[in-house]
Amino acid sequence: MSLITIGTVALDNLETPAGKKENLLGGSGSHFAVCARLFTDVHLVSVVGKDFPKKHLTLLQSKGINLTSVIIREGQTFAWTGEYKKDDLNTAITHTTTLGVLENYNPQVATEQRNIPNVFMANFDPDIQMKFLQLMSKPKFIGMDTMNLWIDIKNASLKKLMKKVHMLIVNDGEARQLTEETNLHLAAKALCKMGPRMVVVKKGENGVLFYSKDHHFAFSAYPVEKVVDPTGAGDSFAGGIMGYLSKVGRVTQKDLHKAILYATTLSSYNVEGFGMAKTAPLDMTKVNARLKELRKHIMPVV
Amino acid sequence: MSLITIGTVALDNLETPAGKKENLLGGSGSHFAVCARLFTDVHLVSVVGKDFPKKHLTLLQSKGINLTSVIIREGQTFAWTGEYKKDDLNTAITHTTTLGVLENYNPQVATEQRNIPNVFMANFDPDIQMKFLQLMSKPKFIGMDTMNLWIDIKNASLKKLMKKVHMLIVNDGEARQLTEETNLHLAAKALCKMGPRMVVVKKGENGVLFYSKDHHFAFSAYPVEKVVDPTGAGDSFAGGIMGYLSKVGRVTQKDLHKAILYATTLSSYNVEGFGMAKTAPLDMTKVNARLKELRKHIMPVV
Numbered sequence: 001m002s003l004i005t006i007g008t009v010a011l012d013n014l015e016t017p018a019g020k021k022e023n024l025l026g027g028s029g030s031h032f033a034v035c036a037r038l039f040t041d042v043h044l045v046s047v048v049g050k051d052f053p054k055k056h057l058t059l060l061q062s063k064g065i066n067l068t069s070v071i072i073r074e075g076q077t078f079a080w081t082g083e084y085k086k087d088d089l090n091t092a093i094t095h096t097t098t099l100g101v102l103e104n105y106n107p108q109v110a111t112e113q114r115n116i117p118n119v120f121m122a123n124f125d126p127d128i129q130m131k132f133l134q135l136m137s138k139p140k141f142i143g144m145d146t147m148n149l150w151i152d153i154k155n156a157s158l159k160k161l162m163k164k165v166h167m168l169i170v171n172d173g174e175a176r177q178l179t180e181e182t183n184l185h186l187a188a189k190a191l192c193k194m195g196p197r198m199v200v201v202k203k204g205e206n207g208v209l210f211y212s213k214d215h216h217f218a219f220s221a222y223p224v225e226k227v228v229d230p231t232g233a234g235d236s237f238a239g240g241i242m243g244y245l246s247k248v249g250r251v252t253q254k255d256l257h258k259a260i261l262y263a264t265t266l267s268s269y270n271v272e273g274f275g276m277a278k279t280a281p282l283d284m285t286k287v288n289a290r291l292k293e294l295r296k297h298i299m300p301v302v
Numbered sequence: 303m304s305l306i307t308i309g310t311v312a313l314d315n316l317e318t319p320a321g322k323k324e325n326l327l328g329g330s331g332s333h334f335a336v337c338a339r340l341f342t343d344v345h346l347v348s349v350v351g352k353d354f355p356k357k358h359l360t361l362l363q364s365k366g367i368n369l370t371s372v373i374i375r376e377g378q379t380f381a382w383t384g385e386y387k388k389d390d391l392n393t394a395i396t397h398t399t400t401l402g403v404l405e406n407y408n409p410q411v412a413t414e415q416r417n418i419p420n421v422f423m424a425n426f427d428p429d430i431q432m433k434f435l436q437l438m439s440k441p442k443f444i445g446m447d448t449m450n451l452w453i454d455i456k457n458a459s460l461k462k463l464m465k466k467v468h469m470l471i472v473n474d475g476e477a478r479q480l481t482e483e484t485n486l487h488l489a490a491k492a493l494c495k496m497g498p499r500m501v502v503v504k505k506g507e508n509g510v511l512f513y514s515k516d517h518h519f520a521f522s523a524y525p526v527e528k529v530v531d532p533t534g535a536g537d538s539f540a541g542g543i544m545g546y547l548s549k550v551g552r553v554t555q556k557d558l559h560k561a562i563l564y565a566t567t568l569s570s571y572n573v574e575g576f577g578m579a580k581t582a583p584l585d586m587t588k589v590n591a592r593l594k595e596l597r598k599h600i601m602p603v604v
Contacts, residue, residue, distance in 0.1 A: 183526075220522055301555060
């Protein structure tokens with residue numbers, strides 16, 4: 001079944017121990033869509049400026065991502081300039097953020113897209129996420145992501161939105177910040193009481209934790225030996241979960257396990273290259289090969 | 303097969319968010335032995351002062367731990383006073399350390415104990431670990447632990463000792479410090495080239511990583527919702543691995559997986575109580591029940 005996502009489409013300028021890159025295709029929506037498209041047809045809802053390089057749009061289109069609701073407006077594309085230090089590749093240091101066309105952006109969804117059953121709200125201003133959700137006519141499965149900034153400055157909007165989603169995907173720091181609970185298991189359980197039926201806590205190189213009222217599990221990450229650029233890893237992860245769950249149209253325990261194994265696999269590819277260098281060229285043969293290695297790495301044989 | 307270990311027997315005075323305790327039975331050797339004894343007969347090599355409470359010796363004896371080579375000397379028992387803060391229960395803050403009888407301690411091993419095949423050197427001064435190892439006549443399987451202090455001040459002795467062991471058990475910080483490699487997978491691989499055939503990297507609440515030249519795996523931790531006192535968790539972990547491997551007398555991949563599942567289970571019990579409040583009363587029925595829960599928590603069903 002189809003999947004529609006709202007998220008940012010950005011230009012990233014970043015420096016990591018592996019090097020320095022400018023005007024990379026980035027943004028939560030782009031990274032999510034480029035991974036989710038491996039499983040099902042994906043519709044992206046976003047906005048870019050007139051300055052947005054044609055080649056980036058062409059790349060997204062070439063991956064079969066539907067861009068009908070990606071508006072091109074006068075002004076500058078949302079841009080992020082940041083850095084990752086060798087000693088803590090999990091933490092992005094932001095130098096500058098240019099909102100550009102994101103300012104007073106009003107999500108637009110084409111009429112024929114409004115009945116898409118699977119809906120994901122990648123990291124974005126929760127008020128914009130809510131406006132988008134209200135445009136959808138009959139969402140069947142709704143997931144969302146967020147970030148520390150929105151927990152700080154839009155807490156009320158965020159908590160209101162959380163009541164409307166089935167699955168919340170956040171990282172460990174966000175889970176603790178949202179619940180003011182330091183124990184991650186208690187934090188995840190607390191989040192399950194704040195609206196979402198399912199909570200996925202991303203722990204970067206330390207893997208992932210899942211909680212629902214019925215069951216919980218924790219899988220280790222794929223052993224990545226050279227992290228080139230962590231940007232978008234969480235969005236690729238979410239793309240893997242939502243893409244797979246949209247494809248199968250079920251959320252049994254087995255489906256969730258499989259979805260999170262795919263998510264772990266895709267985020268491992270994400271961090272191995274700048275921007276989408278590693279995720280854009282992926283096909284299911286490559287993905288399934290690494291998923292097999294991942295299972296070998298995390299699965300007790302006794 | 304029998305297992306002999308050298309390690310500290312200490313009196314711990316500690317404060318954690320769960321409370322404050324004094325003169326608890328502690329030390330790397332005690333925690334290790336109290337967990338390893340669940341699998342095989344364990345011989346402890348250590349030293350205490352005349353001030354050491356009889357009840358602590360009685361407890362160790364009541365668990366079937368052989369204390370023949372635990373010397374009682376004039377002077378004060380090794381004592382540690384420390385603290386754990388709510389926001390970082392993985393990090394011990396040391397207030398005072400009283401070496402007492404550990405100063406110029408010379409390990410003594412009774413003649414009848416010198417041919418015990420399984421040998422573990424719990425965290426201790428590497429020069430003392432080496433003196434002990436030299437007393438053993440035909441060690442078949444040798445494991446060791448260490449800590450940041452020895453990596454700092456006895457680096458040469460430590461690296462010399464590492465060449466003589468089959469299995470090194472350290473935490474993530476120690477693995478990085480020993481190899482000066484920030485990527486934990488590369489650090490573990492580097493450690494495998496420094497002597498030990500097998501390297502176990504403990505990551506606390508984030509689970510464990512295993513590397514050998516033949517295979518590698520990473521398991522998540524048991525979901526502990528209330529950490530009362532992390533002291534000795536790493537020693538309990540090591541006790542689980544060495545105890546199980548000594549019992550089966552093999553180190554196949556299956557044995558290693560099972561050993562590390564037991565280790566994870568035992569360290570989860572360790573942190574749920576002060577000192578040995580939770581590990582001392584354990585029997586294999588309780589341990590196997592939690593191991594079953596652990597498998598459910600970390601094992602993908604697809």
